[in-house]
Amino acid sequence: MDIRDAFRRYRPGFERETTRRAKRAAIAGLPAFLILAVTGSMGLALIIATIVFIALYVPAWDSLPLGHWIVTLSVILLAVLYPFYYPNLFELPIFGAFPSVDTGVTMLIYIMMALGLNIVVGYAGLLDLGYVAFYAMGAYTAAWFASQHFSNVTFHLGGVGSFGEKSSVPGIHMTIWLVLVFAGIFTALVGIIIGFPTLRLRGDYLAIVTLGFGEIMPQIANNGDNLLGYNVTNGPQGINPIDPPGFGNTLHNAVGLPSDYLSSPTSTRLFYWTALVLVLFTVFCSMRLRDSRLGRAWIAIREDETAAAAMGVPLMRTKTWAYAAGAFFGGIAGAYYASFKSGTFPGDFYFNISVFILCMVILGGMGNIWGVILGGAFLSYLNQEGLANIGAWMNANGVSDAVFGHDIDVPLYTSGIFGVILVLTMLFRPEGLIPSSRRKAEFREGVSDEPLYDVQH
Amino acid sequence: MADLLTAEGVRKEFGGLIAVNDVDFVIPERSIVSLIGPNGAGKTTFFNMLTGVYKPTAGTIVFDGHNVTGKPPHAITERGIGRTFQNIRLFQNMTALENTLVGMHSRLKGGILQSVLRTPGLRREEEGARKKAHELLEFSGLRGRDDEFARNLAYGDQRRLEVARALATEPKLLLLDEPTAGMNPQETADFTAFVSKLRAEQELTVLLIEHDMRVVMEISERVTVLDYGEKIAEGTPQEVQRDERVIEAYLGTAAVT
Numbered sequence: 001m002d003i004r005d006a007f008r009r010y011r012p013g014f015e016r017e018t019t020r021r022a023k024r025a026a027i028a029g030l031p032a033f034l035i036l037a038v039t040g041s042m043g044l045a046l047i048i049a050t051i052v053f054i055a056l057y058v059p060a061w062d063s064l065p066l067g068h069w070i071v072t073l074s075v076i077l078l079a080v081l082y083p084f085y086y087p088n089l090f091e092l093p094i095f096g097a098f099p100s101v102d103t104g105v106t107m108l109i110y111i112m113m114a115l116g117l118n119i120v121v122g123y124a125g126l127l128d129l130g131y132v133a134f135y136a137m138g139a140y141t142a143a144w145f146a147s148q149h150f151s152n153v154t155f156h157l158g159g160v161g162s163f164g165e166k167s168s169v170p171g172i173h174m175t176i177w178l179v180l181v182f183a184g185i186f187t188a189l190v191g192i193i194i195g196f197p198t199l200r201l202r203g204d205y206l207a208i209v210t211l212g213f214g215e216i217m218p219q220i221a222n223n224g225d226n227l228l229g230y231n232v233t234n235g236p237q238g239i240n241p242i243d244p245p246g247f248g249n250t251l252h253n254a255v256g257l258p259s260d261y262l263s264s265p266t267s268t269r270l271f272y273w274t275a276l277v278l279v280l281f282t283v284f285c286s287m288r289l290r291d292s293r294l295g296r297a298w299i300a301i302r303e304d305e306t307a308a309a310a311m312g313v314p315l316m317r318t319k320t321w322a323y324a325a326g327a328f329f330g331g332i333a334g335a336y337y338a339s340f341k342s343g344t345f346p347g348d349f350y351f352n353i354s355v356f357i358l359c360m361v362i363l364g365g366m367g368n369i370w371g372v373i374l375g376g377a378f379l380s381y382l383n384q385e386g387l388a389n390i391g392a393w394m395n396a397n398g399v400s401d402a403v404f405g406h407d408i409d410v411p412l413y414t415s416g417i418f419g420v421i422l423v424l425t426m427l428f429r430p431e432g433l434i435p436s437s438r439r440k441a442e443f444r445e446g447v448s449d450e451p452l453y454d455v456q457h
Numbered sequence: 458m459a460d461l462l463t464a465e466g467v468r469k470e471f472g473g474l475i476a477v478n479d480v481d482f483v484i485p486e487r488s489i490v491s492l493i494g495p496n497g498a499g500k501t502t503f504f505n506m507l508t509g510v511y512k513p514t515a516g517t518i519v520f521d522g523h524n525v526t527g528k529p530p531h532a533i534t535e536r537g538i539g540r541t542f543q544n545i546r547l548f549q550n551m552t553a554l555e556n557t558l559v560g561m562h563s564r565l566k567g568g569i570l571q572s573v574l575r576t577p578g579l580r581r582e583e584e585g586a587r588k589k590a591h592e593l594l595e596f597s598g599l600r601g602r603d604d605e606f607a608r609n610l611a612y613g614d615q616r617r618l619e620v621a622r623a624l625a626t627e628p629k630l631l632l633l634d635e636p637t638a639g640m641n642p643q644e645t646a647d648f649t650a651f652v653s654k655l656r657a658e659q660e661l662t663v664l665l666i667e668h669d670m671r672v673v674m675e676i677s678e679r680v681t682v683l684d685y686g687e688k689i690a691e692g693t694p695q696e697v698q699r700d701e702r703v704i705e706a707y708l709g710t711a712a713v714t
Binding site for chain 2: 292313
């Protein structure tokens with residue numbers, strides 16, 4: 001069968017789906033067009049952006065052979081090239097300029113954490129309100145293995161940053177790549193340890209216990225400057241500086257890889273691309289896990305624990321794996337973020353971060369990788385730049401004056417605004433922006449999972 | 458024939474209520490055994506103890522030479538007891554094929570690392586599992602329904618899928634909890650034939666909880682009757698039918714005298 005035959009075979013579905021999507025795009029596009037026309041931001045860049053959007057969204061690529069690769073690769077390409085073309089992009093009305101690359105790094109790290117939490121909440125259906133604990137664990141792992149914190153030992157491993165190969169610098173300095181692996185593994189272990197007592201519980205009880213662990217972590221970080229006589233976390237001052245990522249002088253001289261991101265003139269871009277690689281790695285693992293024996297067991301547990309156990313799924317072990325996998329990615333993200341910010345402080349790990357990441361998963365669509373990426377990107381963008389831009393626009397155009405009678409500082413109300421977003425999501429689209437087909441049905445029709453146990457295993 | 462399952466003095470108390478009172482029970486290999494009794498007699502509770510959902514208050518359950526008393530459900534399933542539920546408990550938002558694949562969980566090995574790397578061994582295992590699941594669905598009368606979500610299946614098909622899923626665990630003993638509840642006479646007849654076919658082709662032992670006496674009398678070799686948690690009669694269908702205590706339990710004392 002040649003390609004044309006194959007194409008013809010897929011075509012009926014292709015055309016129908018394309019028409020449907022074109023209609024959808026038109027319905028969504030019309031108000032956007034009107035807003036843009038009124039605000040007068042109709043540049044060449046906008047036209048290009050529209051063409052890109054239509055080319056990617058409207059044709060039903062996924063119904064063609066190899067079609068989904070076209071979209072996936074295009075999106076990856078757009079993301080990789082972002083640092084080059086973003087300064088030339090048009091200004092969005094209200095939201096202002098597109099996010100900077102620096103914001104892009106933070107967004108990607110939050111997306112990675114959201115994807116990790118998605119394994120726990122979206123796949124296995126275990127409500128975790130203390131995910132920040134894993135983020136903290138990853139960040140402190142980076143701090144221990146790549147800073148001058150343990151200054152009474154001097155240990156260097158691999159090519160590290162600006163002073164990496166000067167072995168006189170005190171402290172443990174390992175190459176960031178090894179630190180990321182360590183952080184992932186350590187955090188997964190912490191996940192297993194936390195999971196052991198907590199995963200016996202169901203539903204609300206589990207949520208409350210995870211909430212407790214999420215609260216314990218920053219307390220330990222805060223008071224860890226004298227933990228049984230050891231200074232583990234350096235208390236409220238936190239640990240800084242943490243070594244930046246880099247490949248060391250040997251590789252730099254041999255093949256020209258950056259010896260250390262900070263000394264490079266394009267350091268932000270390097271951070272951005274590395275974060276992008278980490279996100280792609282997380283997406284890859286998430287997809288593989290979702291379609292595996294373990295992924296099926298997670299979904300089965302989410303749907304009906306009793307039936308899953310009766311079909312031979314060991315509940316404790318399977319749930320613990322979900323925790324460990326979620327923690328693994330949270331830990332790596334935490335370690336990379338610590339290296340990016342070059343420091344870690346107890347104040348970064350409060351409850352609001354857990355809720356923030358959970359919001360990303362819920363807004364985007366629990367269990368759906370693309371939804372979670374969208375939710376993570378949008379909320380972390382709002383948090384980093386979006387709300388400030390909206391506030392500036394409101395103040396400059398007299399909206400604040402008209403509504404509140406004075407200028408307001410919008411980012412001050414971040415938590416409140418996220419709360420409103422969450423409430424609106426639950427009211428109008430409880431399955432999230434891009435739901436998985438399973439989850440959509442669950443939210444519309446409900447799942448029945450009456451506990452039948454008097455013993456938990 | 459050896460006994461596949463032996464329960465001795467099995468007892469379950471919920472607070473002050475004695476749901477199952479010191480019941481002795483054996484299931485010979487390759488037989489079809491029925492457990493009957495009026496509503497609330499403790500049949501399902503007994504079932505749940507066999508499958509590990511409940512821990513017995515007292516007594517021992519020996520299955521296939523191993524003491525399985527109070528073992529967790531997944532361990533018992535691994536030993537070879539598959540079950541269905543009285544009120545259908547499928548994974549509603551998974552396809553028929555996926556439901557069956559979940560049933561194979563304990564027979565597959567793929568761990569977290571192999572799954573991420575998708576090693577050749579894992580690929581082979583998954584392919585084999587899918588093929589087998591497909592065959593099981595066909596065997597259970599669900600040809601062409603592989604990719605249908607469980608919730609979209611007709612009631613009778615959902616019952617069949619529950620059996621297919623239980624068969625996927627590769628059981629030696631299959632426990633069916635009121636499998637024909639809510640079925641019309643035609644569906645019931647089909648299902649009865651299906652259970653006989655199961656025993657013949659899959660070399661299974663079947664324990665059945667059933668209210669439909671026609672089904673019970675037609676296919677079971679032995680019948681055990683529970684009432685108020687106690688075993689009141691045991692024997693062939695004919696013996697049980699004539700037993701005075703059974704008639705009393707079902708129809709009241711007046712029917713006997």
